[in-house]
Amino acid sequence: MNFKNKPFLFFLFWLLISLVQAACTRLTSDEGYYWFYTQHLQWGYYDHPPLTALMIKLGYSVFQNELGVRLLNVLVTSASFLLLFKLIPENLRQKNFTFLVLLSQPLLHYFSIIVFPDGPLLFFSLLFLLGYKRLTEKNDAQSALLLGLSLAGMFYSKYHGVLVLVFTVLSNFSLLKSKWFWLSLLIPFALAIPHVWWQYENGFPTLQYHLQGRVSGFSLKFVGEYISQQIPAIGPLFLIAAFAWRRQNQFEKTLKFIAIGTITFFLFTSFRGFVHFHWTSVALFPMVLLAVNYYQERKKLFYWLAIPFLIVIVLFRIHIVYPFLPFKQRDAGYYHNRDLWAKDVAQLAGGRPVLFIQDFREAGLYTFYTHQMAVALFGGDKRKTQYDLWHYEDSLQGKDVLMIQKRNFPGCSELQSRLGKTVYYQPRPHFESYYSIPVKVKLSELAKDSLEIEIVNNRTTALLFPAGSSGNQPVLFYQVKNNAGEIVKTDTLKVFSEKDKIAVGAAAVYHFSFPVHELGDGKYNIEIGFLLDVLPPSFNSAEKKFIIRRNEK
Numbered sequence: 001m002n003f004k005n006k007p008f009l010f011f012l013f014w015l016l017i018s019l020v021q022a023a024c025t026r027l028t029s030d031e032g033y034y035w036f037y038t039q040h041l042q043w044g045y046y047d048h049p050p051l052t053a054l055m056i057k058l059g060y061s062v063f064q065n066e067l068g069v070r071l072l073n074v075l076v077t078s079a080s081f082l083l084l085f086k087l088i089p090e091n092l093r094q095k096n097f098t099f100l101v102l103l104s105q106p107l108l109h110y111f112s113i114i115v116f117p118d119g120p121l122l123f124f125s126l127l128f129l130l131g132y133k134r135l136t137e138k139n140d141a142q143s144a145l146l147l148g149l150s151l152a153g154m155f156y157s158k159y160h161g162v163l164v165l166v167f168t169v170l171s172n173f174s175l176l177k178s179k180w181f182w183l184s185l186l187i188p189f190a191l192a193i194p195h196v197w198w199q200y201e202n203g204f205p206t207l208q209y210h211l212q213g214r215v216s217g218f219s220l221k222f223v224g225e226y227i228s229q230q231i232p233a234i235g236p237l238f239l240i241a242a243f244a245w246r247r248q249n250q251f252e253k254t255l256k257f258i259a260i261g262t263i264t265f266f267l268f269t270s271f272r273g274f275v276h277f278h279w280t281s282v283a284l285f286p287m288v289l290l291a292v293n294y295y296q297e298r299k300k301l302f303y304w305l306a307i308p309f310l311i312v313i314v315l316f317r318i319h320i321v322y323p324f325l326p327f328k329q330r331d332a333g334y335y336h337n338r339d340l341w342a343k344d345v346a347q348l349a350g351g352r353p354v355l356f357i358q359d360f361r362e363a364g365l366y367t368f369y370t371h372q373m374a375v376a377l378f379g380g381d382k383r384k385t386q387y388d389l390w391h392y393e394d395s396l397q398g399k400d401v402l403m404i405q406k407r408n409f410p411g412c413s414e415l416q417s418r419l420g421k422t423v424y425y426q427p428r429p430h431f432e433s434y435y436s437i438p439v440k441v442k443l444s445e446l447a448k449d450s451l452e453i454e455i456v457n458n459r460t461t462a463l464l465f466p467a468g469s470s471g472n473q474p475v476l477f478y479q480v481k482n483n484a485g486e487i488v489k490t491d492t493l494k495v496f497s498e499k500d501k502i503a504v505g506a507a508a509v510y511h512f513s514f515p516v517h518e519l520g521d522g523k524y525n526i527e528i529g530f531l532l533d534v535l536p537p538s539f540n541s542a543e544k545k546f547i548i549r550r551n552e553k
Helices: 006-024 029-037 051-060 066-087 096-103 106-113 118-137 141-157 159-171 173-177 179-191 193-201 205-213 220-234 236-244 250-269 277-297 299-319 329-335 338-349 360-370 392-396
Strands: 354-357 374-377 401-405 413-416 422-428 439-442 450-456 475-482 487-495 507-513 522-531 544-548
Touching: 006 066, 006 096, 006 106, 029 051, 029 066, 029 360, 051 066, 051 118, 051 141, 066 106, 066 118, 066 277, 096 277, 096 299, 106 118, 106 220, 106 277, 106 299, 118 141, 118 159, 118 179, 118 250, 118 277, 141 159, 141 179, 159 173, 159 250, 159 277, 173 179, 179 193, 193 205, 220 236, 220 250, 220 277, 236 250, 236 277, 236 299, 250 277, 277 299, 338 354, 338 360, 338 401, 338 422, 354 360, 360 374, 374 392, 439 522, 450 475, 487 507
Parallel strands: 354 374, 354 401
Antiparallel strands: 401 422, 413 422, 439 450, 450 507, 475 487, 475 522, 522 544
């Protein structure tokens, strides 16, 4: 090629193929959930900061289809390459080999098609690197402005962006001597106030989830899954470059710290729970920059490592639009025929609201393709969703709904959808549920043999307790865990009757005996919840800590 501005041509090429692919690929369940955010724009959401929702809202206002959902993401991820070329050494920007390195990064292809908060995160991480590089060279107000705005952008994209700042400082402690660096931090702190206030008003749901809800306990399985996913997602050629390249200057030292630090951080994170393959996204562009330098003199090694990945990438890009590869189990349910699945479910629903149990992503996707109401309920004592924060459950009370679960359950019927997956469903007339009902526990720190429970009706309708589809009445139960998080006792406190009723805004107080004698000495947590036939148990109280000591009276 003899074109003078090859980087800009590369940007146009990437933008074009991404727009075509975004328009021709069905929405994924994750994207359906992010689209659901846009029904009510806020300063925060249960799982993520608000920037992804805002981007989807703007794009969807232009095109009311898959392209609209992805439009801003495609523009932002493509524009990232324009920033990237400013960080590549000038003598390498026009080389065809440099573009081949960029095309060999698997996750960059993925983020340019599918909407994740990582898309804008990548853009602002590059803007941060530009500001940081300028700060190390000029140490001026413009550098501080770039740093501050990029930090705010990363914060509003995804919380993982803080890793970029942490590893940058660890790589270069001289930043702490720069007044412009400290002034740059004032910008994200100021701009973050609306989001922090939203978290405060909603009880810091995101913080609680990430500190508690994602913790599963140590398992070698999670570590093995993390390693096995990162190798194909990032690519061996980029991992090798990150570790093998000997830094030539302070900026390259910082790139290595961000790349290796991020990979190592999530390796340790995998000791306590599952790590998604895309969580290491902030390491991608630092690795790309290191790889561009590293393989200029090692092209034979590069071709050996890159060609298999390039072939797979091309096949993948074709497959998610036109499925032709043999692997279809996970893939079929994520990339293809979701519109057909939604129409099949809508036909079953016949205009009734659809209740998805333990599947909040499916609910958003169903609404996107059918424009019909769907609600997700998520059992368990840690994980909640945006549906819970917005009290969507309350709108179903007393209505006829169609309940769908992932697996076979008593009394369900089955439908083989055109997606190729079995839909397990059950009509639920006069539906009642209790996931959003607050329960307060009164138990002294040194546990006695009595327990006081207060149930508060925060709804706009009376709280009723009809029998479920199996004929069983709703049950109030407790669950006790020891200090290691193991369930040591579960039992029924009360079986409600058809006559039980709690008026709007009222509270009902119950006193129960508590079998302290059945538990050994030690520290425990107790939670209270409801159980109704085939619905997953709800946990409605906060964990209440207590201690049992036999010598205390």
